[in-house]
Amino acid sequence: MTKLRVAVIGAGGIGGTHLRAYAAWPDLCEIVGVADVDLAAAQARATEYNTTAFADYQVMLNAVQPDAVSICTPPKLHLPIALDVAQRKIACLCEKPPARTVAETEAIVAAFEEAGAILQFAFCHRFHEPVRQVQELIGQGKLGRVVQIYNRFGFRFDRAATSWFTDPDMAGGGILIDTLVHSIDIFRALAGEVVHVDAAVSTTLPVQVEDSASLQVVSASGVIGSLNCSWVTPVSEAEFRVWGTEGEAIIDYAASGGARYRLAGDAEWTTLPAQAPDRFVLQAAHFLSCVRHQQRPKVSGADGIAVMRVIEAAYRAARQRALLSV
Numbered sequence: 279m280t281k282l283r284v285a286v287i288g289a290g291g292i293g294g295t296h297l298r299a300y301a302a303w304p305d306l307c308e309i310v311g312v313a314d315v316d317l318a319a320a321q322a323r324a325t326e327y328n329t330t331a332f333a334d335y336q337v338m339l340n341a342v343q344p345d346a347v348s349i350c351t352p353p354k355l356h357l358p359i360a361l362d363v364a365q366r367k368i369a370c371l372c373e374k375p376p377a378r379t380v381a382e383t384e385a386i387v388a389a390f391e392e393a394g395a396i397l398q399f400a401f402c403h404r405f406h407e408p409v410r411q412v413q414e415l416i417g418q419g420k421l422g423r424v425v426q427i428y429n430r431f432g433f434r435f436d437r438a439a440t441s442w443f444t445d446p447d448m449a450g451g452g453i454l455i456d457t458l459v460h461s462i463d464i465f466r467a468l469a470g471e472v473v474h475v476d477a478a479v480s481t482t483l484p485v486q487v488e489d490s491a492s493l494q495v496v497s498a499s500g501v502i503g504s505l506n507c508s509w510v511t512p513v514s515e516a517e518f519r520v521w522g523t524e525g526e527a528i529i530d531y532a533a534s535g536g537a538r539y540r541l542a543g544d545a546e547w548t549t550l551p552a553q554a555p556d557r558f559v560l561q562a563a564h565f566l567s568c569v570r571h572q573q574r575p576k577v578s579g580a581d582g583i584a585v586m587r588v589i590e591a592a593y594r595a596a597r598q599r600a601l602l603s604v
């Protein structure tokens with residue numbers, strides 16, 4: 279079997295993670311290039327992964343003709359680069375957030391549909407083993423009917439104020455679109471489609487975007503979610519808690535094992551074993567498999583649009599709240 283030829287556009291933090299994930303599957307793919315407008319950054323990654331560096335992603339695509347690419351640039355660049363990649367009928371793993379708006383996301387999805395090329399949005403938490411374990415517990419009915427979900431992704435993001443992450447034009451917003459986008463995706467995976475959203479945001483740093491956000495969401499089946507993220511709280515916490523009529527489950531990203539759960543009448547928590555590779559490595563494997571077999575990824579374009587609809591509704595709700603409180 280010939281190996282898929284993969285390339286990475288954007289050699290920053292997550293670009294390095296995509297390269298590491300592809301490098302974990304040497305029998306499935308060959309890394310044929312990495313591009314970054316910062317050529318030194320591309321060169322450093324190229325040296326690490328024994329590939330070729332480019333300063334211009336279009337030059338790279340012309341030169342190496344990859345089967346698949348990862349888009350790992352700031353969100354403003356997702357749309358123009360994705361349209362270019364789709365036009366060339368190259369499969370694409372596009373980082374989150376899908377883009378800055380629903381309209382941009384819809385344009386990306388339409389371009390790949392028209393081209394008949396594979397598009398996967400990099401909602402990596404879908405591949406996190408404890409998330410998959412709790413999905414299974416819910417699917418097996420072990421927790422009974424799911425009633426409430428709580429999530430917190432909180433940490434201190436030191437470079438927020440001085441990076442593109444707080445430039446509204448580059449990022450499309452602040453922590454809501456950057457980090458809470460994962461929370462919404464995980465909530466949808468556990469509870470189904472979001473039909474109601476209320477939101478509050480606040481800004482502590484001297485920046486133009488929100489650096490803390492709390493959403494209350496309700497799924498079509500009536501599950502209530504409380505999703506909370508902050509870039510300014512120094513004690514790092516990343517967790518999901520799921521309560522059902524028969525028990526509770528916890529996804530604690532700091533814990534060493536898998537998900538843990540406790541059913542009605544249980545004296546102790548049961549911790550599931552964690553055996554799988556990390557979520558980025560599994561995400562890459564799924565993407566490569568979809569490209570190889572021309573199958574629709576389990577994180578599809580439709581998922582990207584659905585998540586961005588919740589994001590936009592949340593920003594609208596937060597603005598209305600601000601008006602009412604004046």
Ligand SMILES: NC(=O)c1ccc[n+]([C@@H]2O[C@H](COP(=O)([O-])OP(=O)(O)OC[C@H]3O[C@@H](n4cnc5c(N)ncnc54)[C@H](O)[C@@H]3O)[C@@H](O)[C@H]2O)c1
Nearest residue numbers: 288289290291292293314315316350351352353373374375
């Ligand atoms: N899935 C996750 O858990 C996760 C984690 C971090 C970041 N991300 C996402 O990944 C994307 C990149 O984030 P990051 O943390 O790697 O940012 P970063 O700033 O570390 O890296 C971005 C890189 O893109 C490069 N770049 C900018 N314009 C370019 C262009 N036209 N062509 C090629 N390269 C270009 C920059 O020079 C930079 O090196 C964002 O969408 C972000 O939200 C996802």
